[in-house]
Amino acid sequence: MKGLKCEFCNKNFTTISVLKVHTETAKYCLKLRGEPSPTQYKCEYCDDSFTQKITLKKHANLCLEHKNFLIVEKEKENEVLKTYVKSLKSCNDRKEKLTTLTETLLIEEKIKVKKLTDKRIFDLATIEKLQNEKIELSNLIHEKDQKIIGLEKKLELGKGILIGYEKVKPPNVTNNTIINQKLANLKVDNIRPLTQATIQEDIPKYTYELFLKGENGIVHYVTNMTQIKMIDGTIEQNYACTDKSRNTFHRLMESKEWTQDGGARFINEVMNSLANVAENHWKTFCDKMRVATDIFDVDYYHNKTNKLRNFMCSFSNPDSNYREQSFKKIKAKMKDISSV
Numbered sequence: 001m002k003g004l005k006c007e008f009c010n011k012n013f014t015t016i017s018v019l020k021v022h023t024e025t026a027k028y029c030l031k032l033r034g035e036p037s038p039t040q041y042k043c044e045y046c047d048d049s050f051t052q053k054i055t056l057k058k059h060a061n062l063c064l065e066h067k068n069f070l071i072v073e074k075e076k077e078n079e080v081l082k083t084y085v086k087s088l089k090s091c092n093d094r095k096e097k098l099t100t101l102t103e104t105l106l107i108e109e110k111i112k113v114k115k116l117t118d119k120r121i122f123d124l125a126t127i128e129k130l131q132n133e134k135i136e137l138s139n140l141i142h143e144k145d146q147k148i149i150g151l152e153k154k155l156e157l158g159k160g161i162l163i164g165y166e167k168v169k170p171p172n173v174t175n176n177t178i179i180n181q182k183l184a185n186l187k188v189d190n191i192r193p194l195t196q197a198t199i200q201e202d203i204p205k206y207t208y209e210l211f212l213k214g215e216n217g218i219v220h221y222v223t224n225m226t227q228i229k230m231i232d233g234t235i236e237q238n239y240a241c242t243d244k245s246r247n248t249f250h251r252l253m254e255s256k257e258w259t260q261d262g263g264a265r266f267i268n269e270v271m272n273s274l275a276n277v278a279e280n281h282w283k284t285f286c287d288k289m290r291v292a293t294d295i296f297d298v299d300y301y302h303n304k305t306n307k308l309r310n311f312m313c314s315f316s317n318p319d320s321n322y323r324e325q326s327f328k329k330i331k332a333k334m335k336d337i338s339s340v
Contacts, residue, residue, distance in 0.1 A: 008032050025051035045069055116291045123287070127280065131204070138200045145197040149254060182242045182340045183250060183258050191228050194238040194251040194266070198225060199273045206274050211281035212304070214311045215329040222270060222330070223337055239266070240340045247331070249338070264331045268318070271326070275315040282312045 004013045006022060009029045013019040023029060030036070041056040042049040045065035050056045060066055192198055202225050210217035226239035238252035239261075249261040285308060314326035 021052075027051065113291055116287075120287060120291070127284075135204060138203060142197045142200055145195075145200075149195070149197075180242050180250070180258075183240060186240060186340060187234060187236050188238065188252055188256055189236065190230065191236040191238045191252070193254040193256075194226060195254065196269065196273070198238075199270055203273065203277055206277055208281045208284055211278060212285070212308070214307060215326050216333075218267075218271065218274075218326075218330050219333045219337070221274075222267070222334060226338065237338060237340075239334075239338050241335045241338045242340060244335045244339055247335070249334075264327075264334065267327060267330050267334065268323075271315060271323070272318060278312065278315045282308065 004016060004019050005011065006013070006019060006029060008023070009026075009032055011022070011029075013022060041051070041053050043056065043059060043063055043066070045063050048059060048063070050059060202221070205224065206217075206221050210221055213220065222239075227235055227237045229235055240250050240258075241264075242248050242250060247263050249264045249266070250258040251261050251266055253259055285304075289305065310322050311326060313320055313322035315323075317323060
């Protein structure tokens with residue numbers, strides 16, 4: 001059919017259906033007739049509106065505002081991905097593995113995390129078994145040490161001397177043999193002596209949480225080993241600083257007599273004894289750092305790594321500057337805690 005013409009605007013059309021759509025939706029034709037426009041479909045990105053939904057869809061593919069919106073959203077998404085990739089790259093063990101962050105890589109990472117978690121569970125069981133064996137060996141060593149100490153005392157007493165000990169008389173006795181009156185006033189009825197065997201006995205109490213606290217964790221460990229609070233509120237202690245300015249420390253022996261610990265050398269003995277368990281705690285920290293995927297966890301482990309690495313060096317290298325720095329911090333706090 002040819003020559004179909006709109007009776008209002010005189011525009012020609014090829015079919016009746018096209019003519020019908022024109023008379024019902026064409027804005028200019030409706031305006032000529034003085035009729036209102038039908039329900040309009042408005043673009044949500046610009047001010048254009050259309051009478052047909054199909055026309056709006058065609059417009060959406062050409063709308064510059066729509067394209068600009070998609071570009072901005074894509075840039076925002078890319079910024080988020082870049083930030084996340086940058087955080088992951090801060091972990092040394094992941095630097096060589098990180099290339100492009102895509103959906104495929106995220107799925108692979110989840111699979112890796114699952115495998116590492118399973119391996120971690122197995123490793124923890126192994127570590128627990130080794131720790132139990134270590135405790136048994138420590139108890140055996142403690143028993144042997146006690147026998148050796150007893151034999152050494154018998155040997156020295158047989159010679160009529162006690163090497164390295166300071167005799168402390170009761171407070172009401174005035175005698176030049178009283179080395180330090182402050183020690184005579186300390187109660188030591190219930191507290192253990194402070195010896196190498198005491199450290200070995202308390203090694204399991206040096207937990208992963210204390211290791212994370214660095215030097216403060218060592219101070220907490222030594223304080224719990226050297227002081228006990230009695231029911232009546234009094235404090236008994238087996239480690240005492242009698243002169244803070246001269247770094248004069250004393251520790252209690254099994255004979256309830258005190259021996260000098262010049263310069264707080266006993267703190268070094270503590271750190272040497274904790275070296276193995278500290279190394280286990282460091283491995284635990286590194287394992288947790290490797291499997292961390294949450295951005296907050298990654299930041300936490302990144303900030304904590306350098307401090308703990310230097311602290312760990314104070315265990316593995318007793319003659320290093322790291323040990324000297326840690327030793328000074330611990331000694332300064334122990335002077336205040338054990339001062340009498």
